[in-house]
Amino acid sequence: MLDAPPAPPPLADVFARYWGYTSLRPLQQEAMDAILGGRDSLLVLPTGGGKSICFQAPALVRDGLALVISPLISLMKDQVDTLVANGVPAACLNSAMAADDRAAVMAGLREGRYRLLYVAPERIAGEGGGWLSWLLATCSTSFVAVDEAHCISHWGHDFRPEYRLIGGLRAQLPEVSFHAFTATATARVRQDIVEQLGLRAAVTLVGSFDRPNLLYRVLPRASIKTQVLQVLARHRGEAGIVYCPTRREVDALAAWLAGEGFRVRPYHAGLSDHERHANQDAFLTEAVDIVVATVAFGMGIDRSNVRFVVHAGAPQSLEHYQQEAGRAGRDGLEAECVLIVSSADFLRWREILSKHGELTDARQALLRDMERYAASVGCRHRRLVGYFGEAYAKDECGACDYCLGELESSPDPVTLARQILSAVARLGQRFGAAHVGSVLRGHVSEQVRTRGHDRLSVFGLLREASIDEVRGYIDQLIAHGLLQQSGEQYPVLQLTADGAAVLRDASVAAGLTLARQRKPEKGRGPRRSKAEAASWAGVDRSLFDALRELRLRIARERGVPPYVIFHDATLRELARVRPATLDALRHVYGVGARKAEDLGESVLSVIQAQQA
Numbered sequence: 203m204l205d206a207p208p209a210p211p212p213l214a215d216v217f218a219r220y221w222g223y224t225s226l227r228p229l230q231q232e233a234m235d236a237i238l239g240g241r242d243s244l245l246v247l248p249t250g251g252g253k254s255i256c257f258q259a260p261a262l263v264r265d266g267l268a269l270v271i272s273p274l275i276s277l278m279k280d281q282v283d284t285l286v287a288n289g290v291p292a293a294c295l296n297s298a299m300a301a302d303d304r305a306a307v308m309a310g311l312r313e314g315r316y317r318l319l320y321v322a323p324e325r326i327a328g329e330g331g332g333w334l335s336w337l338l339a340t341c342s343t344s345f346v347a348v349d350e351a352h353c354i355s356h357w358g359h360d361f362r363p364e365y366r367l368i369g370g371l372r373a374q375l376p377e378v379s380f381h382a383f384t385a386t387a388t389a390r391v392r393q394d395i396v397e398q399l400g401l402r403a404a405v406t407l408v409g410s411f412d413r414p415n416l417l418y419r420v421l422p423r424a425s426i427k428t429q430v431l432q433v434l435a436r437h438r439g440e441a442g443i444v445y446c447p448t449r450r451e452v453d454a455l456a457a458w459l460a461g462e463g464f465r466v467r468p469y470h471a472g473l474s475d476h477e478r479h480a481n482q483d484a485f486l487t488e489a490v491d492i493v494v495a496t497v498a499f500g501m502g503i504d505r506s507n508v509r510f511v512v513h514a515g516a517p518q519s520l521e522h523y524q525q526e527a528g529r530a531g532r533d534g535l536e537a538e539c540v541l542i543v544s545s546a547d548f549l550r551w552r553e554i555l556s557k558h559g560e561l562t563d564a565r566q567a568l569l570r571d572m573e574r575y576a577a578s579v580g581c582r583h584r585r586l587v588g589y590f591g592e593a594y595a596k597d598e599c600g601a602c603d604y605c606l607g608e609l610e611s612s613p614d615p616v617t618l619a620r621q622i623l624s625a626v627a628r629l630g631q632r633f634g635a636a637h638v639g640s641v642l643r644g645h646v647s648e649q650v651r652t653r654g655h656d657r658l659s660v661f662g663l664l665r666e667a668s669i670d671e672v673r674g675y676i677d678q679l680i681a682h683g684l685l686q687q688s689g690e691q692y693p694v695l696q697l698t699a700d701g702a703a704v705l706r707d708a709s710v711a712a713g714l715t716l717a718r719q720r721k722p723e724k725g726r727g728p729r730r731s732k733a734e735a736a737s738w739a740g741v742d743r744s745l746f747d748a749l750r751e752l753r754l755r756i757a758r759e760r761g762v763p764p765y766v767i768f769h770d771a772t773l774r775e776l777a778r779v780r781p782a783t784l785d786a787l788r789h790v791y792g793v794g795a796r797k798a799e800d801l802g803e804s805v806l807s808v809i810q811a812q813q814a
Contacts, residue, residue, distance in 0.1 A: 212263070213234060213238075213259055213260070213263055216259050216262045216263060217255075217259060218794060218795065219289075219794055219795045219796060220259075220262070220288045220289055220290055220794060220796055221255065221259075221288060221792070221794055222772070222788075222790070222791060222792045222793040222794030222795075222797065223255075223791070223792070223794075224789075224791075226252075227247075227251060227252045228251075228409055228410070229245065229247060229251075229407045229409045230252055230255065230256055232405070232407055233245045233253075233256040233381075233405075233407055234256055234259060234260050236379075236381070236405040236407075237256070237257060237260040237264070237345055237379065237381055238260055238263060238264065240345075240379045241379060241403070241404075241405050242379050242380050242381065242401040242402050242403065242404040242405070243379075243381045243382070243401075243404055243405040243406070243407065244351070244381075244382045244383075244384075244392060244395060244396060244401060244404050244405070244406045244407070245381070245382070245383050245384075245407045245409075246384055246385070246386075246387050246392065246407065246408045246409060247383075247385065247407075247409040248385050248386075248409065248410070248411055248412070248413055248524075248528060249385045249413075249525070249528035249529065249532055250413065250415075250506075250528070250531060250532040250533070250534055251385070251409055253349075253383045253384075253385070254281060254349070254383075256383065257270065257345075257347035257349075257381060257383065258285060258290065258292075258318060260345070261290075261317045261318045261344065261345075262290065262317055264344040264345065265342065265344060266341070266342035266343055266344030267311070267314075267316060267317065267318070267319055267341040267342065267343055267344060268317060268318045268319070268343075268344050268345055268346075268347060269319055269321065269337075269343055269345075269346045269347070270318055270319065270320045270321070270346075270347045270349060271320075271321060271322070271323050271326060271346070271347070271348045271349065271368060272320050272321075272322065272349045272350065273322065273323065273349070273350050273353055273362060273365070274322075275296045275297070275298050275322065276482060276486075276504075277349075277350075277504060278294045278296065278320035278321075278322070279294060279296075280486070280504035280763065280766070281320065281504065282294045282318075282320055283762045283763070283766050284504075284765075284766045285318065287760075287762060287766045287767065287797075288794070288796055288797070289796040290317065290318065291315055291316050291317050291318075292316060292317065292318040292319070292320070293307045293310060293311075293316050293318075293319055293320070294307075294319070294320035294321065295307055295319065295320070295321050295325060296320075296321070296322055296325070297322070297324075297325075307319075311337065311340060311341055312340060314341070319337075319341075323353075323362070323364045323365050323367065323368055324364050326367065326368055326371055334371075334374070338374060338375070343375055343378050344378075345378055345379045345380070345381060346371065346375065346378055346379070346380045346381065347381045347383060348365075348368060348380065348381065348382045348383065348399060349383050350383070350384060350385075351365075351382035351383055351384040351387075351395050351399070352384040352385075352386060352387050352391055352395065353365040354366060354368065354382075354394070354395055354398045354399065355387075355390075355391045355394035355395055355398065356394065360525070365398075366398060368398075368399065369398050369399050369400050372399070372400045380399055380400070380401055382395050382396075382399055382401065382404075385525065385528065386411075386521055386524055386525050386528075386590075388521070388590065388591070389591065392406065392408070410587065410592060411524070411586065411587045411590040411592050412583055412586075412587045412592070412594070413528060413531065413583075414583070414599065414601060414733060415531045415534055415535060415536050415537060415601075415731075415733040415737075416527065416528075416530060416531050416536075416537055416538075416539050416601065417536065417537070417538045417539065417601045417602065417606075417731040417733070417734070418527070418539050418541075418582035418583065418586070418601070418602040418603070419538065419539070419540045419541070419582075419602065419603040419608070419728075420540075420541045420543060420575075420576050420582070420603060421540060421541070421542045421543070421719070422542075422543065422544065422670055422673060422674035422677060422719070423515075423542050423543060423544040423546075423547075424669075424670045424673075426455075426514055426542060427455075427458065429540075429542050430444060430455070430459075430512055430514065430542075431462070433510055433512050433538065433540050434459075434464065434492070434510075436510075436538065436727065436728070437509050437510045437538070439491065440491065440507075440509035440510065441485070441488070441491055441492070441505060441507055441508045441509055441510075442491065442492050442493075442508060442509060442510035442511065442512065442530075443492070443493050443494075443495060443499070443508060443510075443511045443512070443526075443529060443530075444492065444493070444494045444495070444511075444512045444514060445495060445496070445497060445499075445511070445512065445513045445514065445515070445517075445526060446494060446495070446496060446514045446515060447496070447514070447515040447547070447550070448496070449470040449471070449472045449496060451514070451515075452468050452469070452470050452494050452495060452496055453468055453470075455494050455514065456468035456494040459492065459494065464491065464492055465489075465490040465491045465492065466490055466491070466492040466493070466494060467481035467484055467485065467490050467492075467493055467494075468481065468493070468494050468495065469481050469482060469493050469494070469495035469496070469499040470495060470496040470499070471496065481493065482499070485505065486504070486505050486763045487757065487758070487763055487764070488754060488757075488763075488764050497517070497522070497526060504532075504763075504765075505532075505763065505765055506532045506533040506765045506769050506770070507532075507533055507535070507765060507769065507770040508529055508530045508531065508532065508537060509530065509531070509535075509536075509537050509538065510530060510537060510538045510539070510540070511526065511527050511529055511530040511537070511538075511539050511540070512540045512542065513526070513527070513539075513540070513541045513542060513543070514542050515542070515543070515547045516541065516543045516547035516548060516551070516572055516573075516576060517572060518551050518555075518565070518568060518569060518572065519568035519569070519571065519572055520568070520571050520572055520575055520586065520589050521568070522572075523541070523572065523575075524586060524590075527539040527541075533765075533769045533770050533771045534771055535733075535737050535770055535771055535774070536730075536731055536733040536734035536737055541576060543576045543677075544673070544677055545573075545635070545676070545677040545680045545681070545687060546687075546693070548569055548572070548573050548680075549687050549693055551569055552566075552569065571589060573680070573681045574681055574682075575589070576677075576681065577677060577678040577680075577681030577682065579604065579609060579611055579715040579716070579717040580604055580715075581594070581598060581599050581602055581604055581605050582599070582602035582603070582604060582605075583596075583599040583601065583602055583605075584596075584599070600731060600732035600733075601731040601732060601733060603719075606728070606729045606731070607720065607729070608719065608720050608728065608729070609717040609718070609719065609720060610717060610718050610719070610720040611715060611716070611717045612675075612715075612716040612717065612718070615711075615714045615715055615716040616704075616708050616711045616712070616714055617708075618664075618675065618716055619675075619679060619684065619704060619711055619714055619716065620704060620705060620708060620711075621642070621660065621663045621664065622638070622642065622664075622672075622675055622676060622679060622685075623679070623684060623685070623697060623701050623704060623705050624660050624705060625638050625641055625642050625658075625660040625663070626638055626685065626695045626696070626697060626701075627697060627705065628658050628659070628660050629641065629655065629658075631694065631695065631696040631697060632694055633694055633695065634687075634692060634693055634694050634695060635673055635676050635687075635693075635695055637649060637650070637655075638676065638695055639669060639672040639673055639676070641655050641656075641658065641660060641661055642660065642661075642662070642663055642664040642667070642672055643662070643664055643665060643667060643669065643672060644656075644661055644662030644665045667718075670719075671718045671719075674718055674719070675716055675718070676695070678716050678717070679701070679716075682714065683698055683700050683701075684697070684698055684700050684701035684704055684711075685697065685698065685701055686698050737771075737774065738774070739778075740778045741774050741777045741778045742777045742778070742780065742812070743777070744812060745776075745777040745780065745808075745809065745812045746773055746774060746776075746777040748808050748811075748812055749768075749773045749776055749777060749805070749808055749809075750764075750773060752804060752805065752808050753767045753768055753773065756801065756804070767801070768792060768793075768797070769792055771791065771792060772790065772791060772792030772793060775790050775791045775792070776790055776793075776805065776809070780809055780813065781806070781809065782806070782809070782810075783806075784798055784802045784803075784806070787802050787805060787806065
């Protein structure tokens with residue numbers, strides 16, 4: 203009589219051995235229960251919320267091969283590298299692989315050596331008659347996981363037509379459960395995902411959209427180079443992304459930062475494939491610290507220790523902003539997200555979308571939501587989660603410019619608004635923001651003098667305000683719908699119907715808020731968030747730096763990104779706990795038995811050397 207096959211390990215054992223985790227994040231247990239129970243599911247968790255482990259861990263518990271559909275080659279390669287480093291039998295098949303590597307994976311599939319196989323949606327859709335039929339006949343599929351599932355929806359911010367073809371896989375695998383995973387999805391997008399994938403009685407799990415470890419700041423655009431430098435000065439030697447609206451701006455800012463001594467590379471669709479891949483790899487392997495990029499750079503970036511994201515211009519929607527800013531702090535540690543914005547950004551978006559026939563009412567609404575967020579005076583975390591339909595329970599977040607006291611509300615916003623609106627009206631609604639600002643501040647420029655605008659009653663009404671303050675107030679009035687800009691090359695300010703109503707009757711503007719950046723106290727920079735203060739508590743900084751050097755050396759020897767070896771959160775915990783034995787090391791967050799066996803002696807030797 204043959205012996206019964208060994209029982210699969212329970213999930214708790216899988217977490218501890220392969221990932222070094224002893225606890226779960228919200229909704230992870232429910233998501234894995236759905237997979238283990240064979241029920242279709244849709245999981246929405248923000249970036250850094252731990253979506254991937256929800257399908258990776260069950261693959262080690264269930265019999266058969268888990269098929270993971272992922273949109274980008276770089277993304278699947280990073281995930282497979284991380285899994286293999288943790289001892290998980292995983293592989294990927296994609297068009298960028300050499301023939302020998304593909305043959306080796308196919309042989310491994312025949313021999314049943316893998317528990318997870320990552321493939322691109324094009325392979326599912328384009329090779330259904332050959333490769334896919336062979337796979338389904340050869341391997342017993344345990345379940346199908348669709349990563350970045352929002353790509354399937356026309357309503358999503360990153361629609362990809364090839365994702366629409368994944369639904370056809372359902373007919374070939376009628377008994378297999380399907381599971382969709384995404385970081386950003388409004389209710390409309392979630393419904394579209396369910397319909398397009400043909401999910402049956404799906405368990406729908408929607409986590410909190412709040413990222414409490416992210417510190418959100420919004421700055422009115424002044425000198426972009428100075429403003430970017432101020433952010434970079436707070437993050438010396440740390441990883442970050444600077445998003446620019448155009449390729450030309452990317453190239454110019456990247457070249458300038460390189461000249462200032464920063465380790466930086468550009469990234470946009472105008473570069474050759476070779477240069478783009480080389481620059482992305484340099485960032486992932488920590489050969490450079492900063493990437494200056496268009497939004498072409500992002501979804502395939504799995505680097506977990508991005509400590510800042512700067513937008514040197516507004517994105518076209520809050521979905522885009524949440525996704526792009528959310529690439530910071532994926533390891534759960536503190537990170538800073540800075541939006542540098544002006545009303546010209548939104549004017550440019552409207553011109554671009556109109557030129558391409560895409561300025562629909564829906565796109566207009568998305569732009570208005572982004573504009574209102576940038577001009578809002580209140581908690582940024584509350585505003586963002588509220589946009590996605592979630593109530594925010596905290597009184598204050600301790601992690602945005604408003605809650606940290608960096609914004610100063612005007613004591614009389616209605617009077618201030620009427621002064622600015624009056625200036626626009628007195629100038630005949632024929633001048634741009636710069637000229638209106640000069641008149642309000644009492645600056646006798648040549649244009650102001652020759653036109654006699656220094657004799658107007660509104661001249662010098664805001665004499666004590668800086669140029670940036672006045673421009674910030676104007677941008678806020680545009681966002682509030684009291685002013686508008688017209689004209690492409692030389693936009694002029696005009697009153698809207700609501701703005702004219704405020705001039706006639708001040709009570710119409712009840713509830714209006716206007717704010718400016720509070721001047722920092724002398725000798726003090728911006729305040730730290732609560733998350734940053736907590737995450738460094740008790741950490742030996744010199745030991746952390748030594749462990750980072752060890753991680754980088756091991757990563758280069760093995761040809762993998764450093765975060766595949768250990769996340770920063772694990773290095774900080776090591777530098778806080780300072781374990782002295784292999785047994786103690788196994789119990790540190792993110793280490794686990796496999797990595798303790800593989801890297802334990804090296805880690806302990808660095809800890810001992812620092813304590814000597």
